[in-house]
Amino acid sequence: MSQKFWLLGLLGLLLVTSYVAAENDDDKAETVEEDIGKSREGSKTDDEVVEREEEAIKLDGLNVAQMKEIRETGEKHAFQAEVNRMMKLIINSLYRNKEIFLRELISNASDALDKIRLMSLTDRTALDSKEEMEIKIQADKDNHMLHITDSGVGMTKADLINNLGTIARSGTSEFFEKLSEMSASDANDLIGQFGVGFYSSFLVADRVVVTTKHNDDKQYIWESDSAEFTVAEDPRGNTLGRGTTVSLHLKEEAFDFLEADTIANLVRKYSQFINFPIYLWTSKTEQVEEPIEEEGDAEATDEEKTDEDEDVEVEDEETEDTPKTRKVDKTTWDWEVMNENKPIWTRNPKEIEDEEYNEFFRAFSKEEKDPLSRSHFTAEGEVTFRSILFVPQKAPPQMFSDYGKKFDHIKLFVRRVFITDDFEDMMPKYLNFVKGVVDSDDLPLNVSRETLQQHKLLKVIKKKLVRKTLDMIKKMDTEEFMEKFWPEYGTNIKLGIIEDHTNRSRLAKLVRFNSSNSDELTSLGDYLERMKEKQDYIYFMAGPSKQEVANSPFVERLLKRGYEVLYLTEAVDEYCIQSLPEFEGKKICKCGQGRFENGRRI
Numbered sequence: 001m002s003q004k005f006w007l008l009g010l011l012g013l014l015l016v017t018s019y020v021a022a023e024n025d026d027d028k029a030e031t032v033e034e035d036i037g038k039s040r041e042g043s044k045t046d047d048e049v050v051e052r053e054e055e056a057i058k059l060d061g062l063n064v065a066q067m068k069e070i071r072e073t074g075e076k077h078a079f080q081a082e083v084n085r086m087m088k089l090i091i092n093s094l095y096r097n098k099e100i101f102l103r104e105l106i107s108n109a110s111d112a113l114d115k116i117r118l119m120s121l122t123d124r125t126a127l128d129s130k131e132e133m134e135i136k137i138q139a140d141k142d143n144h145m146l147h148i149t150d151s152g153v154g155m156t157k158a159d160l161i162n163n164l165g166t167i168a169r170s171g172t173s174e175f176f177e178k179l180s181e182m183s184a185s186d187a188n189d190l191i192g193q194f195g196v197g198f199y200s201s202f203l204v205a206d207r208v209v210v211t212t213k214h215n216d217d218k219q220y221i222w223e224s225d226s227a228e229f230t231v232a233e234d235p236r237g238n239t240l241g242r243g244t245t246v247s248l249h250l251k252e253e254a255f256d257f258l259e260a261d262t263i264a265n266l267v268r269k270y271s272q273f274i275n276f277p278i279y280l281w282t283s284k285t286e287q288v289e290e291p292i293e294e295e296g297d298a299e300a301t302d303e304e305k306t307d308e309d310e311d312v313e314v315e316d317e318e319t320e321d322t323p324k325t326r327k328v329d330k331t332t333w334d335w336e337v338m339n340e341n342k343p344i345w346t347r348n349p350k351e352i353e354d355e356e357y358n359e360f361f362r363a364f365s366k367e368e369k370d371p372l373s374r375s376h377f378t379a380e381g382e383v384t385f386r387s388i389l390f391v392p393q394k395a396p397p398q399m400f401s402d403y404g405k406k407f408d409h410i411k412l413f414v415r416r417v418f419i420t421d422d423f424e425d426m427m428p429k430y431l432n433f434v435k436g437v438v439d440s441d442d443l444p445l446n447v448s449r450e451t452l453q454q455h456k457l458l459k460v461i462k463k464k465l466v467r468k469t470l471d472m473i474k475k476m477d478t479e480e481f482m483e484k485f486w487p488e489y490g491t492n493i494k495l496g497i498i499e500d501h502t503n504r505s506r507l508a509k510l511v512r513f514n515s516s517n518s519d520e521l522t523s524l525g526d527y528l529e530r531m532k533e534k535q536d537y538i539y540f541m542a543g544p545s546k547q548e549v550a551n552s553p554f555v556e557r558l559l560k561r562g563y564e565v566l567y568l569t570e571a572v573d574e575y576c577i578q579s580l581p582e583f584e585g586k587k588i589c590k591c592g593q594g595r596f597e598n599g600r601r602i
Contacts, residue, residue, distance in 0.1 A: 062221075066235045070221055074232030077165055079224075087199050087226050098254065101204050102263070103270035104197030105148045105246055107366070109135045110274045112152025112244060114418045119153065129215055130241035135274070136335065137267070138281040139258040144250050146257060151243040154214035160222045160231050164198060164210065201246065202226045204254035212244040267338040270363055275343070275418055279335040286332075292324040343416055345386045345437055349376045361390050364411070365435045369393045372484055375472040379464045383457040385440035389469055395433050395488045404429055410465075413439040426462060427469075430496040433489060434469050463502075470506045482521065486512055494576040508583050511576065514546055514567035516559055522566075524583045530564055537589040540566035542574040554592035565591060 062070070079087070113133050120126040127133075136149045155163060201208045210222040211234060219234040256262050260282045267278055344352060344360045358370040371390040378386050408421035409432065416439060427434055443457060476485060496507045512521035517530060527538060539558055543549035549567045550556075558565055568574050577588055 062236070069235055070223070070232040071230065074221075074223070074230035076228060076230050077161060078228050079165055083165065083199070087202055098203040099257075099266055100270075101200040102148075102257070102266045103366070104200045106135060106267070106271045106274060106278065108197060109148060109150035109152060109244070110271075110276055112150050112154070113276050114152075116151075116153040116242070118419065126215065129213075130243065133276055135276055135278045136281070137263055137278065139260065139263065141258050144252075144255060144258065146248045146250060146263075147245055148248075149240075149243065149245040151241070154240070154243050155210075155212040155220075156214045156217040157220050157231060159214070160210065160212065160220055164222055164224075165229060198246075201248055204250055204257060205248035206251055207249040209247040209249075210244060211240065211247070213238055213240040213242050215242060264338055269359075272339045272359065272363060274339055274363070275416075278338045280338050281333065282336045283331050283333050285329050287327045288330045289325045290328045292326055343413075343437075343439070345376065345388045345439055346416070352376070357388075360388075361435075364437070365390065365392065365409075367392055367394075367435075372480070373472055373476055375468050377468060379461075379468075381460075383440060383442045383460045385438055385442070385461060387436060387438045387465065387468070389434055389436035389465065389472060391434060391473070391485065391489075393484065393488075399433060400491070403432070409433070409435040411437045412443075413437060414443045415439075415441050419443075423458070425458070427465060428462075428496070428500055430492045430499055431466065431469055433492065438465070466500075466503060467506075470503060470510070473510060474506075482512075486521070491570070491572055494570075494572045497576045498572075498579045504580065508580055511580075513540070513573065514569055516550065516555070516565045516567065527564060527566065528584060528586065531586075532562060535563065536587065538566070538583060538586050539563055539589055539591050540568055540577055541591045542568040545569055552591065558591055 116126055117133060130151045132151050134151055138147045207225045211219065213219040219238050219240060221232055221234050223230045250257060260280060263280055271278060344356060357374055361367065361371045372393045373391040375389045410426040411421045412419045412423060412426065438461060443455060473485065490512060493507055493510050497504055497511060500507065508524055512523055515522040524538065541549045541552055541555050546567050546569055549569065555565050568577060580588060582588060
């Protein structure tokens with residue numbers, strides 16, 4: 001009987017042992033499986049793979065799921081045919097100097113900030129969504145992306161489609177026409193002149209993403225690879241407050257534009273006089289003192305110590321009362337202002353170097369070459385204002401085809417606040433090539449542009465601007481005037497004589513014509529110096545060429561008698577001279593009109 005109970009007990013013990021061993025094996029199996037799932041070297045679960053992909057493909061706060069949602073729900077649009085054609089030119093052949101993309105994007109950001117500031121003058125709530133007015137540039141080297149953010153007016157959904165998908169046909173056709181006429185080296189500035197600067201992004205980027213928030217609409221995302229574009233509501237909601245972020249997925253050959261030094265140099269080169277702070281996300285490394293971490297007291301390995309060793313230990317403890325430090329390199333990241341220079345026109349002209357003027361001109365005018373001439377002055381009297389006026393080396397490509405249309409070459413500031421460059425009458429039509437800034441403390445700031453345009457002081461400012469411009473041209477070196485200014489702007493001076501009765505006498509001193517006296521152009525003043533004694537008239541003859549005019553019998557008769565004749569060979573010349581009946585007391589007469597000199601009919 002006892003043997004039977006012993007066998008039953010042994011059997012029960014075996015069953016219990018087997019059960020416990022099985023549980024332990026299950027625990028080990030579960031533990032091993034969990035460790036493998038978490039290990040980067042082991043087989044990953046589907047959830048972990050998706051999570052890591054989302055981390056790797058983030059776009060300015062958008063994860064994979066959100067990007068997928070945008071691309072599935074977004075409205076797809078095709079670019080206007082002219083835009084497609086233009087972008088192919090830009091990407092493939094137009095620009096060798098790819099760095100201008102940053103100049104154009106910063107310029108667009110500045111324009112957007114100007115607009116919201118102008119709106120805030122009449123609508124105090126315009127800046128409620130975001131008071132800061134700034135431009136921020138941040139490079140993401142890990143994802144090869146460059147972000148340019150402004151807190152400007154932003155764009156509505158309709159603005160995104162209309163502004164970034166189409167171009168005015170007149171501007172596009174003019175763009176292509178001028179491009180065909182210009183050499184590659186002279187074509188660098190066309191984008192800025194024709195208002196298509198945004199598309200220069202594709203010089204350096206395979207894909208461009210625009211995130212924007214307007215006060216009157218939700219936040220939207222515009223995305224394009226230059227073939228088509230998508231517009232969708234931002235699934236993150238309003239993250240900007242107000243403004244626009246342009247995110248560029250840079251091409252491999254454009255990775256240099258992710259370097260902080262490269263960006264800083266470009267900002268200083270093109271945009272240092274932008275009227276809003278431009279911040280760059282940059283790092284700074286400096287040496288700092290850092291306390292050395294104390295390790296725990298080591299356990300004694302030798303139980304037997306001499307008295308001398310104990311004394312030394314006591315002395316060491318006394319010297320260790322002062323905390324130990326070491327110098328280490330510490331890197332900190334922060335926003336750094338790139339354009340701290342104050343507006344150049346507010347400074348004393350005697351303190352400004354020529355290169356500073358040239359840099360300012362290139363920055364605000366988008367010209368690549370230095371100006372031909374400049375005038376920096378302060379006008380006082382009925383209205384006080386500061387101004388800098390420039391004559392570019394090259395005439396605008398659309399100067400005469402768009403003659404009579406308003407140009408945005410003169411920017412008006414009131415107390416250093418940009419107001420507009422959209423005034424029609426800031427400069428007369430014939431001086432539409434002059435570029436510059438005007439800043440007055442006497443004009444009202446908190447009125448609409450339309451009201452300001454009718455302000456009586458603007459007429460006074462215009463009058464002084466015209467006279468300062470003509471004085472600036474008159475003071476030019478004679479050689480520079482004849483070789484550089486006159487070939488570009490001579491027709492403008494002749495049109496001014498026709499149109500501007502008030503300044504006709506000033507313009508008459510600048511005009512040049514061909515003459516029988518020389519193969520070179522001559523002024524009316526030089527003609528007077530060469531006149532015969534008691535000569536009463538300045539003689540001219542109009543015709544298609546110098547040769548045909550010289551062969552006229554009326555001209556030949558005057559030449560035989562020693563009189564000089566002006567040859568009017570350009571279409572505008574005869575209209576110009578007819579608007580100028582006399583010059584410094586001498587009447588201007590066409591050959592063959594039966595005039596008398598010294599009692600003789602000629």
